[in-house]
Amino acid sequence: MKLMIKIFIVFASVLAIAFYFLRDQDNATPASKAMKSETGKFETLAPLPSTIKESSGIETMPEKEHYITHNDANNQPYLYEINENGKLVKTYKFKLPNVDWEDLTRDDNGNLYIGDIGNNNSKRTELAIYKVPFSEMANPQAIRFTYEDYEGKPSKKDKNSFDSEAFFWYADNLYLISKDRNGSHEAKVYQLPDKPGNYTAKKIGSIKMTDRVTSACISPDARMVVLLSEGKIHLYRNVNNPESFFEGEPEEIPLSGAGQTEAVTFKDNNTLILTSEGGNLFRYTL
Template sequence: MIKIFIVFLSVLAIAFYFLRDNIFPEATTSEVATDKFETLAQLPHDVQESSGIEVMPGDGNYITHNDAGNQPYLYEINGKGKLVKTHKMKLPNVDWEDLARDNNDNLYISDTGNNDNKRNDFAIYKVSFSNLKKPEAIRFTYEDQKGKTSKKDKNSFDCEALFWNNGNLYLVTKDRNGSDEAKVYQLTDKPGKQKARKIGVVKMKEAVTGATVSPDASMVALLSEERIHLFQNVASPDKFFKGKAREISITGAGQTEGITFKDNQTLILTSEGGSLFRYTL
């Protein structure tokens, strides 16, 4: 009888191993980055709290910025982390959190941080790389935000993640209410006043600190502290949250905040600790 019981348990364990993805469909596959993840350089002293990064057109340099409490400056750096140029923007920096770029060499600066949950005056600044002196504002509110929010409000409207695709901007919120989900909102890339439309949610326990889409629009990557959440083979970036993330651990990277695709096989990341990283798919 004991032998039969042991055999039964063994069969049950084997069945559970092979069927676990069907039993727990929301589970994600986690892997640890090793030789695929590397530190490229330390960021310049001026960039103490890098919160977003984008690839600049043409020369292969990157552009980054600091977040709340810092000057409204964009810092152009090269692949070795050296400061090439500081672009002093005539814009407020209430809480800059991320950068995005479209196919027409426009840059989008996401002033959407809301740590105290008291804002309802969000903005994304659109500016051409060829003339960074003439930004235009996309001002918006969230369609499900009812007036000003507070720390006691059960909803969260803090956002540190932005990407662009096909004439639209996508915001992914940072969970600050224990719901274990990030909300996804959509705006057009046209300057003016808008309502951010909620189009979906991403189930995840980590707080999202950055987002990017691959040049061929087949992948969306979300960033959290020391972890990349990679959605591959998406039917369309506006539906990425319907897929399952491949989770990549980047232990030791610190408070990772900025992420962008350099090309379809390479991700560039920054941390608030002042480092520039590369992850090769």
């Protein structure tokens, strides 16, 4: 009898342990599926070619499944055309300075804009954006500018206030977003004409944010604006007027494992293409 009782106790214990673990697995399944669904929107497409060591801007090529990107400051003034497999298709060489190329954008008329707008120490008295037709990459024209609130020699408080790594085009104007590097937790927004010449960029607004903006883009239908920071997307949906996109509240989307994300563009109204300084090409499906 005692033996039967002992066998029963052991058998019951085994059943209890099995039930405990099976119960945990059942409970974990929905959460695992939800996590997979949530993170499945973000994927690594390919490593970038070895010549692209510090991708800092990216834009879609017209009528192709290709993208164009470039390296950061102190590198050759070259643009690199790549496909979604990360293969280098073509290199475009320019006789321009690459003081600090930071971002790319395009307009609706077949033009690409190269933003030589980096200004880490706020010592550059004249910045430049180069406008060049996709059909004739050999003839860029310069849009040179200063900021309207730059007074020649910034104060200690403002000495890191005039750096930008992000801009986008909309309706004959360029919109630049500053990179807050002075601890003010503010990104300033400036407007600039898209025609070659010399200008003063007009400050039209600001955004309260603690993240440093590294790139920007606008959707083809102009209904969404994206700001990129390190490892995070700041998505403005249902934009009525892109000129005042910053008046809305962004949806913040973390990009786990992406590293130092530096460039973003829209492939279409529902798909973002991104790069990182770590040397990868990513896709995010909205």
